[in-house]
Amino acid sequence: MKKRKNIDFVSKCVEKMAPSGIRAFFDLVLGMKDVISLGVGEPDFVTPWNIRETAIFSLEQGYTSYTSNKGLYKLRLYLERFLKERFELVYCPENEILITVGVSEALDLAVRAIVNPGEEIIVPQPSYVSYGPIVELAQGKPISLPTTEKENFKINPEKLAKLCSAKTKGIILNYPSNPTGISYTRKELEAINKVCQRYNLLVITDEVYGELTYEGRHIPFPALAGAKERTIYLNGFSKAYAMTGWRLGYACGPKELIAAMTKIHQYTMLCAPIISQLAACEALQAGRRDVESMRREYKRRRDFMLDGLNALGLACVKPQGAFYLFASIGKFSLNSLEFANRLLKEEKVAVIPGVAFGKGYDKFIRISYASNYMQLKEAIERMGRFCRKLKLS
Numbered sequence: 001m002k003k004r005k006n007i008d009f010v011s012k013c014v015e016k017m018a019p020s021g022i023r024a025f026f027d028l029v030l031g032m033k034d035v036i037s038l039g040v041g042e043p044d045f046v047t048p049w050n051i052r053e054t055a056i057f058s059l060e061q062g063y064t065s066y067t068s069n070k071g072l073y074k075l076r077l078y079l080e081r082f083l084k085e086r087f088e089l090v091y092c093p094e095n096e097i098l099i100t101v102g103v104s105e106a107l108d109l110a111v112r113a114i115v116n117p118g119e120e121i122i123v124p125q126p127s128y129v130s131y132g133p134i135v136e137l138a139q140g141k142p143i144s145l146p147t148t149e150k151e152n153f154k155i156n157p158e159k160l161a162k163l164c165s166a167k168t169k170g171i172i173l174n175y176p177s178n179p180t181g182i183s184y185t186r187k188e189l190e191a192i193n194k195v196c197q198r199y200n201l202l203v204i205t206d207e208v209y210g211e212l213t214y215e216g217r218h219i220p221f222p223a224l225a226g227a228k229e230r231t232i233y234l235n236g237f238s239k240a241y242a243m244t245g246w247r248l249g250y251a252c253g254p255k256e257l258i259a260a261m262t263k264i265h266q267y268t269m270l271c272a273p274i275i276s277q278l279a280a281c282e283a284l285q286a287g288r289r290d291v292e293s294m295r296r297e298y299k300r301r302r303d304f305m306l307d308g309l310n311a312l313g314l315a316c317v318k319p320q321g322a323f324y325l326f327a328s329i330g331k332f333s334l335n336s337l338e339f340a341n342r343l344l345k346e347e348k349v350a351v352i353p354g355v356a357f358g359k360g361y362d363k364f365i366r367i368s369y370a371s372n373y374m375q376l377k378e379a380i381e382r383m384g385r386f387c388r389k390l391k392l393s
């Protein structure tokens with residue numbers, strides 16, 4: 001038998017997969033001094049003290065075991081109460097809530113639980129970098145639904161309807177969005193829901209930034225009339241509670257779908273870390289005071305950055321949530337990779353090239369404002385210098 005090269009051990013699907021555009025860019029940043037990073041999608045706050053203290057105390061008490069595959073019952077009960085009080089969403093803690101290792105795992109489980117080989121999942125773009133590859137790993141086919149700056153990067157229901165066929169299994173929604181920060185009104189969501197109902201689509205809705213909403217009220221997709229039975233709702237603790245490193249998320253949905261996801265979860269992850277689950281109980285029990293103060297600070301930064309970038313000619317659609325701005329570089333002749341590379345080398349400001357979020361977004365950059373206010377001020381000054389230089393050249 002012919003000897004395999006090491007590369008042949010890697011599956012075809014993984015071999016042809018491009019590495020994450022965000023990670024690739026950040027390899028460049030590592031090791032550079034004095035860089036202001038507006039790249040990572042991670043809160044600059046540390047987890048509130050009461051949550052950390054609970055975790056420390058849990059360890060002292062010897063909580064070091066596995067939990068039930070579904071997650072601690074206490075945490076599922078707290079989530080049931082949180083979802084009911086905050087959004088009037090009713091999920092049964094016994095069989096409609098699954099605790100996962102971040103929204104990332106919940107997303108992977110949801111896609112793997114529903115996709116048969118060759119089935120299509122619609123991914124509105126620009127999109128969070130994981131959606132396409134996760135669908136491909138499940139042997140599904142991601143179908144891009146581009147949104148434009150003119151549409152405020154919102155899904156156009158007519159365009160959505162045109163993409164639906166017998167092969168379409170579902171759609172992945174994400175609002176407030178990474179990378180644009182846009183969100184939807186009830187009316188806009190209802191129009192999307194109508195198409196999903198007409199074409200019998202399953203909706204996976206990633207609402208990890210729901211608590212970081214600045215304009216209006218966040219409306220979870222399953223709260224819409226008739227949507228709950230066809231929706232897997234994903235949320236987690238990473239962003240709202242500044243708990244990215246704790247790796248904790250959850251999925252809620254119809255019991256048959258949660259049971260299917262739990263099957264995969266019990267053979268792969270077993271359960272989420274017990275310390276993180278106990279810490280999350282404290283996060284939910286303590287209420288929203290810390291979440292609210294972080295949200296207010298992000299809003300202040302959003303307003304500052306929006307004004308600053310627009311004044312530099314880097315026009316942005318006003319984000320309604322999350323902590324990103326998707327700025328147009330259409331006034332300059334560089335593509336997004338050239339722009340980001342030169343900005344990094346010449347002014348030491350790191351942003352993410354728009355192409356990382358979809359092919360059609362090479363005239364945009366993503367800027368995260370999850371950095372302290374002084375750094376954001378300095379970043380705007382440096383970007384101003386850079387833009388003036390580009391205009392003169």
Ligand SMILES: Cc1ncc(COP(=O)(O)O)c(C=O)c1O
Nearest residue numbers: 041102103104128178236238249
């Ligand atoms: C839209 C979106 N979904 C999911 C995640 C990952 O969340 P988690 O840390 O809960 O896995 C991120 C992280 O940046 C994100 O932006």
